[in-house]
Amino acid sequence: MVSITDIAARLGVSRTTVSLVLNNRSDQLRISDATRSRILSTAGEMGYRVNALARAASTGNSRVLGFLTTAPDEGPSARILTGAIDEATRQGFFVKVLRIHNDSALDDDALERCLEMRLGALFCVYLSGSGVQVLRDALEPHSVPLAVVDDVDTPQNCGLHILSDYESGMDAAVDHLFALGHRRIGLLMGLSEQELGARQRRHAFERAMALHQLTVVPDWVRAGDWGPNETDAVAREVLSLSPAPTAIIAGTDFTGLAVIRAARGLGLRVPDDVSILGFGDARIGDWADPPMAVVAQPFAAMGQMAVRHLLERLPQKEMPWSDPAREIRLPTELILRASTARVSQTNTQP
Amino acid sequence: MVSITDIAARLGVSRTTVSLVLNNRSDQLRISDATRSRILSTAGEMGYRVNALARAASTGNSRVLGFLTTAPDEGPSARILTGAIDEATRQGFFVKVLRIHNDSALDDDALERCLEMRLGALFCVYLSGSGVQVLRDALEPHSVPLAVVDDVDTPQNCGLHILSDYESGMDAAVDHLFALGHRRIGLLMGLSEQELGARQRRHAFERAMALHQLTVVPDWVRAGDWGPNETDAVAREVLSLSPAPTAIIAGTDFTGLAVIRAARGLGLRVPDDVSILGFGDARIGDWADPPMAVVAQPFAAMGQMAVRHLLERLPQKEMPWSDPAREIRLPTELILRASTARVSQTNTQP
DNA sequence: ATGAAAGCGCTAACAC
DNA sequence: GTGTTAGCGCTTTCAT
Numbered sequence: 001m002v003s004i005t006d007i008a009a010r011l012g013v014s015r016t017t018v019s020l021v022l023n024n025r026s027d028q029l030r031i032s033d034a035t036r037s038r039i040l041s042t043a044g045e046m047g048y049r050v051n052a053l054a055r056a057a058s059t060g061n062s063r064v065l066g067f068l069t070t071a072p073d074e075g076p077s078a079r080i081l082t083g084a085i086d087e088a089t090r091q092g093f094f095v096k097v098l099r100i101h102n103d104s105a106l107d108d109d110a111l112e113r114c115l116e117m118r119l120g121a122l123f124c125v126y127l128s129g130s131g132v133q134v135l136r137d138a139l140e141p142h143s144v145p146l147a148v149v150d151d152v153d154t155p156q157n158c159g160l161h162i163l164s165d166y167e168s169g170m171d172a173a174v175d176h177l178f179a180l181g182h183r184r185i186g187l188l189m190g191l192s193e194q195e196l197g198a199r200q201r202r203h204a205f206e207r208a209m210a211l212h213q214l215t216v217v218p219d220w221v222r223a224g225d226w227g228p229n230e231t232d233a234v235a236r237e238v239l240s241l242s243p244a245p246t247a248i249i250a251g252t253d254f255t256g257l258a259v260i261r262a263a264r265g266l267g268l269r270v271p272d273d274v275s276i277l278g279f280g281d282a283r284i285g286d287w288a289d290p291p292m293a294v295v296a297q298p299f300a301a302m303g304q305m306a307v308r309h310l311l312e313r314l315p316q317k318e319m320p321w322s323d324p325a326r327e328i329r330l331p332t333e334l335i336l337r338a339s340t341a342r343v344s345q346t347n348t349q350p
Numbered sequence: 351m352v353s354i355t356d357i358a359a360r361l362g363v364s365r366t367t368v369s370l371v372l373n374n375r376s377d378q379l380r381i382s383d384a385t386r387s388r389i390l391s392t393a394g395e396m397g398y399r400v401n402a403l404a405r406a407a408s409t410g411n412s413r414v415l416g417f418l419t420t421a422p423d424e425g426p427s428a429r430i431l432t433g434a435i436d437e438a439t440r441q442g443f444f445v446k447v448l449r450i451h452n453d454s455a456l457d458d459d460a461l462e463r464c465l466e467m468r469l470g471a472l473f474c475v476y477l478s479g480s481g482v483q484v485l486r487d488a489l490e491p492h493s494v495p496l497a498v499v500d501d502v503d504t505p506q507n508c509g510l511h512i513l514s515d516y517e518s519g520m521d522a523a524v525d526h527l528f529a530l531g532h533r534r535i536g537l538l539m540g541l542s543e544q545e546l547g548a549r550q551r552r553h554a555f556e557r558a559m560a561l562h563q564l565t566v567v568p569d570w571v572r573a574g575d576w577g578p579n580e581t582d583a584v585a586r587e588v589l590s591l592s593p594a595p596t597a598i599i600a601g602t603d604f605t606g607l608a609v610i611r612a613a614r615g616l617g618l619r620v621p622d623d624v625s626i627l628g629f630g631d632a633r634i635g636d637w638a639d640p641p642m643a644v645v646a647q648p649f650a651a652m653g654q655m656a657v658r659h660l661l662e663r664l665p666q667k668e669m670p671w672s673d674p675a676r677e678i679r680l681p682t683e684l685i686l687r688a689s690t691a692r693v694s695q696t697n698t699q700p
Numbered sequence: 701a702t703g704a705a706a707g708c709g710c711t712a713a714c715a716c
Numbered sequence: 717g718t719g720t721t722a723g724c725g726c727t728t729t730c731a732t
Contacts, residue, residue: 001468001492003709014719019711032717047491052466054709057407058724064446072435073650078428085422085449094467096414096444099435116402117444118351141397142351228636254637261639286578287604289611289639300423353725364703369727382701404725408708704731715720 002046011042018043022050056118064094065307066114068124068135072099075253075281076299077125080149083303084123091311093120100127111138121145121310123303129153145313147306150299151197162306162328163200164297169332170204170249171211173277173295176334177247178212181343182275185209186220186238186245190231190255193223201251201279220245228258235262239274246343247275249295253284256292260339271341282335291337298330305330352396361392368393372400406468414444415657416464418474418485422449425603425631426649427475430499433653434473441661443470450477461488471495471660473653479503495663497656500649501547512656512678513550514647519682520554520599521561523627523645526684527597528562531693532625535559536570536588536595540581540605543573551601551629570595578608585612589624596693597625603634606642610689621691632685641687648680655680 004022008015013035021031021039056062065088069077085095098114100107111134114122121144124135132148136158139146146159154161177185187205191198202221209216219241222234235258238245250256256278260270268274270290278285278294285292305328354372358365363385371381371389392398406412415438419427435445448464450457461484464472471494474485482498486508489496496509504511527535537555541548552571559566569591572584585608588595600606606628610620618624620640628635628644635642655678 005709015710016712016720017718019709020718023711035717049462049465051407051468051709052463053403053410053412053468054407054724055711057401057404057708057726058710058712060403060724062403071432073425073428073432075423075425075428078423078425081447082421082423082449085447089449094446094448094463096446097431097435098444099432099439112399113402113444115399118401118403228641257637257639261637264639284634287607287611289607289614291578355725365726366704366728367702369725370702373727375727385701401725404708405727407710407724408726408728410708702732705729707728708726709724711722711724713720713722716718 001051002048003051004048007039007042007046007048010046011038013039022048060118062118062120063092064096064117064119065310066117066119066122067095067097068100068110068114068122068127069097070100070126072097075284076150076297079281079299080125080303080306083300084307085303086300087304087307088311091307093307093311100131111135114144115142119144120314121147123147123149123306123310125149125152127152129155132158145310147310149302149306151195151200153196160306160309160326160328162302162309162330164302165329165331166200166204167207169279169295169297169334170201170208172332172334173249173279174205174208174212174214176293176336177249177275177277177340178214180247180275180340182247183214183343184217184220184243184245184247185214186217186248187222187251188231188235188238188248188255188259189223189251190226191223191251192225198223198251205249217245223251226255226258228254231255231258232262232265235259236266239263239266239268245274247277247340249277249279251279253278253280253292253294256285256294256339257288260288260290260292271339272344275340275343277340282333285335285337285339288339290339292339293337294335296333296335298332301330351401352398353401354398357389357392357396357398360396361388363389372398410468412468412470413442414446414467414469415660416467416469416472417445417447418450418460418464418472418477419447420450420476422447425634426500426647429631429649430475430653430656433650434657435653436650437654437657441657443657443661450481461485464494465492469494470664471497473497473499473656473660475499475502477502479505482508495660497660499652499656501545501550503546510656510659510676510678512652512659512680514652515679515681516550516554517557519629519645519647519684520551520558522682522684523599523629524555524558524562524564526643526686527599527625527627527690528564530597530625530690532597533564533693534567534570534593534595534597535564536567536598537572537601538581538585538588538598538605538609539573539601540576541573541601542575548573548601555599567595573601576605576608578604581605581608582612582615585609586616589613589616589618595624597627597690599627599629601629603628603630603642603644606635606644607638610638610640610642621689622694625690625693627690632683635685635687635689638689640689642689643687644685646683646685648682651680
């Protein structure tokens with residue numbers, strides 16, 4: 001592949017001149033228009049392309065970001081990645097995706113390779129808190145900025161933490177249900193109580209309920225890392241209580257689907273007998289029966305923000321590690337569909 | 351960050367010696383065990399990490415693969431990526447994900463950047479045929495191997511093409527339905543007729559039907575790039591025909607969900623009145639109501655195979671471009687769930 | 701067994 | 717305006 005040297009040789013000028021022209025530095029250091037255009041056209045003819053590798057080696061700046069994840073194929077991770085790529089591309093950066101398997105002790109190999117590649121900055125999703133800590137400790141000495149995205153139990157001083165604004169999301173959800181006359185609202189999370197995501201949802205839910213002076217009934221609030229069948233079972237259990245909630249907020253989109261199924265299994269009509277509202281992905285609910293309303297989390301925006309903030313801090317090459325982790329919460333969006341309705345007459349008393 | 355030179359200086363040996371030891375080339379060119387261990391331990395103490403950038407610049411080999419996609423956040427793309435990353439990691443390679451927006455003329459910028467980064471090989475999904483052609487033409491002069499994954503209308507001579515084995519997948523699907531007594535089977539694809547995926551599914555479907563001497567009823571076979579509502583409408587239309595199919599194979603998982611919804615909307619019970627079988631993603635059907643049987647496509651394996659084949663061809667640095675595109679078809683898996691059942695008595699006549 | 705020297709392709713400081 | 721020189725951090729060939 002043709003190099004800067006080849007062009008210089010062909011034209012009888014120095015490599016420096018070629019480099020300057022091709023990098024558009026010619027305005028600073030003045031190159032004659034004649035030489036300039038000769039170089040440009042020759043480069044074109046010869047099919048020259050910078051060797052980004054050599055450039056990176058020379059400048060020590062790879063213009064590559066690393067994205068660490070345990071589950072690149074799950075919806076949220078993929079959305080975050082997409083948002084991140086778009087923003088990175090816009091700023092002339094690449095994204096390398098690394099998969100981590102063992103996230104508690106944090107895959108040493110992956111970390112090693114991040115450092116070897118002289119990655120400019122890193123962001124990660126779905127790591128355990130201890131994983132993030134390990135990451136942080138490894139990165140700090142090398143001043144590699146770090147951002148943690150989505151529900152990760154980020155320890156103090158671990159850089160940026162970007163997540164959904166659960167509070168406004170839950171507020172919107174409860175507001176909406178309240179406006180439809182619902183007073184008995186349950187929360188089935190589909191996430192383990194251990195996870196930050198579950199705690200955040202629960203907390204935001206309790207807060208939103210309090211704002212409306214509604215009682216949080218413990219039996220109607222359940223957490224757990226459920227598969228389809230477990231979700232079904234829990235939902236049936238909750239919907240069979242008396243009194244039962246008239247509306248259920250599901251902690252994830254898949255959980256929502258299973259709750260709808262459970263309701264139907266009990267002979268309840270959605271939304272006539274019970275309203276169901278999902279939380280998470282925007283799209284999937286559109287295919288549910290009935291189409292499921294959701295509080296959509298801003299995954300793409302989260303990836304985008306992660307990159308934007310990391311790149312802002314790149315030039316100074318210095319993370320404010322000592323500061324407590326800075327949280328950025330991005331707004332959710334309530335998407336109404338056919339799974340919520342005015343509470344039925346027989347169910348109006350709290 | 352500490353370099354090979356630092357270590358050499360500290361130890362009073364040459365950079366060469368350090369390089370040899372750290373690369374385990376010491377067996378070829380014999381280095382004394384003493385020196386060897388001194389170097390290793392010093393490297394450890396000083397926290398040395400190869401500068402992969404410099405190495406790549408020097409060897410001209412970046413050990414990075416590029417993954418081009420128009421929709422990194424869609425299920426199949428993400429699955430393929432995951433499989434690819436796993437295989438790449440296993441072989442000491444990285445994967446850079448590039449998003450392409452304009453795929454007909456192929457995002458020139460992205461291509462430019464692939465070449466600049468001296469990517470070792472590329473694989474892509476969701477490109478148009480002309481996009482692949484552009485890619486191929488740009489890559490050939492530089493001997494960059496290319497693999498096209500999944501439903502892409504790959505022109506001749508465009509390297510490897512890796513896709514699902516639609517024939518055995520459809521055979522399994524039709525076999526299964528046939529065994530349940532179904533004779534009137536429809537195919538609602540949810541993919542535009544223009545797309546390779548639709549043509550492949552249709553062809554495989556017709557073949558499978560013929561194997562069982564079943565008639566393909568044109569009215570029951572529909573293609574189109576449908577959203578939820580359009581799918582619903584088409585499904586209702588087909589299910590309202592008389593005679594109507596007793597079983598429907600949906601071309602994608604989401605389409606399957608909407609078909610179930612449409613059936614229910616018409617007062618039909620699934621699977622009692624009509625059986626429904628999805629095609630595509632393995633997981634999502636598990637959350638459907640009823641849980642939906644699917645022919646699962648081997649997305650992760652496809653990514654894995656793409657990488658494996660590309661890496662095989664890396665050393666010789668030469669693609670057999672002149673050969674017709676070599677197709678590799680990977681087996682699907684029939685996952686049975688509750689959406690299919692023996693055909694009802696009233697529906698037994700073809 | 702070790703080192704010197706040249707090379708990869710690029711950038712950057714400074715001289716002419 | 718352009719060229720010289722040195723440097724990035726590594727690899728590789730060839731002396732010693």
